[in-house]
Amino acid sequence: MDIQQSVKTVLNSYAKFEGRSGRSEYWWWVLAYIIAAVICSVIGSMLGMGQLVVNLLALALLVPNIAVGVRRFHDIGKSGWWLLIGLIPLVGWIAVIYFAAQPSVGPNEYGEGPQGPVAPSGPDNIAN
Template sequence: MDWYLQVIKKYTVFSGRASREEFWYFMLINILISIAVGFVDGFMGWRYASGAGFLGGLYSLFIFLPSLAVSVRRLHDIGRCGWWVLIMLVPLLGWIILLVMMAFPSKPNNEYGPQNNHDETAF
């Protein structure tokens, strides 16, 4: 949960780097929270015809900027420009490419700052 809160604290910080561990733990907790919110929406009958729920919509609005910021910082960690995040706009293929890029190991010190001190061999 610390990884999730660390990303939330850096709500709109697009500079610097995010390790694989920080990115993937944030995404895991984000998915688990989204599933829980979806269950609550369904249980309370707050789902709309589109399938989206009230709480799910609020959570999506809340988490959009932190998700974007941690993705940009993760791209910086592998030595890529943050604008690469826009590749997800390419249907299906863009998401796959971005997913693969997020799994790349960190680059040593680069123009985005020094490498984080997290153990990159854990994954």
Template sequence: MQWYLKVLQNYVGFQGRARRTEYWMFTLFNVIACLVLYLVDLLLGLPLVLTLIYSLAVLLPSLAVFVRRLHDTGKTGWWILIALVPFGGIVLLVFECLDSQPGDNKYGKNPKL
């Protein structure tokens, strides 16, 4: 939960680096929250209103942590645009699973240290 809150506190911080743990824990809590809100929407008979509001609220933090994760692997944040081509999401998934670049890189200090 602390990883999720840390990302939300750094709301639109696109600079720096994010560890795999920070990215994947944020993603896990984000998916859980979406599922819970989806179920609440279904129970209340709402047309996904709560889920949509939540998704819009965490859009910028999600993009920011994604870009910081790319920075941690030594890639520029513009790699996110590869998702617009077929199978580009697979390339991004591989990048998100890569280990951090050892030592400092042009995006900052290694967050593992």
């Protein structure tokens, strides 16, 4: 998944808290959000509005940010409520980053996974 697909997927699933999001979808979204925040910060500074534009962006994307975080936690087999650990100063953010960086765990109670079932690899699966 690339950055464009990730942004489309997250915005199309604006308030969808069920299901799963893979690492690439989550981290591309985080990168796109950071880039958008920097651009909004520059625009706000040029217009003399300070952080107003960045705050409007944060408010507009609050729900999709939480939703993709919840789906990412579902992908590693944890409840979306674990995202609240990020409210603990410093240690919470480190924990959220650690959990978000974990690989997918295969099918779990939240679904098959963001990419669906993966064909097994190895010598038995090579086409002649």
